[in-house]
Amino acid sequence: MNLLAIVLALIAERLSSPHRHAEVARTQVWQTLRNTLPGLWTSAAAIVALILLPVVLVEALHRAITPMPLRLLFDAALLFVCLGPRDLSDDIKLLRAARAQADSAAVTRISAQLQMGPEPDTDHRSLIGALFIQSHERLFGMLWWFLLGGPAGAVLYRIASRLPCLIADTASPAARLARQIHAVLAWLPARLTAALFALAGSMDDAARAWRRLRLDPHADWQRRTWTVLAEVAAAALDWEDSSGGGAAENLSLDAVLHEVQRMQARTLLILLAVAALLSAGTFIA
Secondary structure (H helix, E strand, C coil): CHHHHHHHHHHHHHHHHHHCHHHHHHHHHHHHHHHCCHHHHHCHHHHHHHHHHHHHHHHHHHHHCCCHHHHHHHHHHHHHHHCCCCCHHHHHHHHHHHHHCCCHHHHHHHHHHHCCCCCCCCCCCCHHHHHHHHHHHHHHHHHHHHHHHHHHHHHHHHHHHHHHHHCCCCCCHHHHHHHHHHHHHHHHHHHHHHHHHHHHCCHHHHHHHHHHHHCCCCCCHHHHHHHHHHHHHHHCCCCCCCCCCCCHHHCCHHHHHHHHHHHHHHHHHHHHHHHHHHHHHHHHC
């Protein structure tokens, strides 16, 4: 049933994305949450409660819905809410359109938005690496946790991934705890996503990048996760165009952005195939 819920949520995300209704609603929710009870964001205990209470509530509702069709719709609706706030392909299209129109202000604004979020361990913060991090945070992270824990798992990761952005005082104990929780929950899914990107692209180049990162003894464990995701996925982009024009770094940025979109689509298909195998195994068992 998880696979059907994922497919329904992805269809809803694709249909709603051009109209931006879902994006506006979810953005308003997070802004309201950020402006509510400012003192709440300084307490480490409150951070734990903000994560656990919604997860417990969602799990209770999931178990309380006994008719399978209704449970399927509930699970798909929760996953849909957790995705986004906007499909990465939409932002890439906006960036490419701004570049085509020579709108430097829009290019700067969209690029800055895409580079927000978790930072890799090194100073490497390229736009391409940031796109793969955003792909995980907007899509694949939620899907992995949904496969593991159903709608409660998706809600868990969604809240944990957003909380560090809601705390204004980044040096506070609450902010440090929020980043640590996010890093713990992302540790394995981010690496699984990096492996899928490797399968969807140049596996040899991705494997070389991963081996190189493993030899670095000075990496911080929290930020290393994002380094692995950004650099392994970017290395998998070492492709050649149909005209034999060379590797990705020798192509135009527009061509690379287009390939990132295609690579995310291929990676999503691989993940759906994995979900189908897991569903088949559960059914047989």
